[in-house]
Amino acid sequence: MSRTKKKITQADLKPPDLNQCQADKREGGPFSFMTLGPIPPLKRCTNKPSVLVKEIKPGKDGLMGSMTLCKDCFVQFCMLECPTRDQYEFEEIK
Numbered sequence: 001m002s003r004t005k006k007k008i009t010q011a012d013l014k015p016p017d018l019n020q021c022q023a024d025k026r027e028g029g030p031f032s033f034m035t036l037g038p039i040p041p042l043k044r045c046t047n048k049p050s051v052l053v054k055e056i057k058p059g060k061d062g063l064m065g066s067m068t069l070c071k072d073c074f075v076q077f078c079m080l081e082c083p084t085r086d087q088y089e090f091e092e093i094k
């Protein structure tokens with residue numbers, strides 16, 4: 001039996017929150033990264049989630065996490081993660 005010394009373990013992952021979307025948004029709109037000056041702080045989306053996103057292949061950290069997203073954030077997520085979509089599984093939240 002070998003003990004692995006990893007910084008993050010599966011147990012450290014945040015569990016999916018079925019009551020609130022878990023996406024972090026930048027205040028000031030999607031183009032705020034184009035502006036110079038201080039980066040606006042991330043603010044957690046306050047919408048009710050409608051999709052549970054699960055990693056079905058280990059990510060960069062070697063772990064498989066899951067998170068909930070509302071419809072709006074899910075659309076954003078799909079556009080961003082389009083090339084790696086087969087890495088995820090989606091489940092509708094009722």
Ligand SMILES: [Zn+2]
Binds near residue numbers: 072
């Ligand atoms: Zn959201």
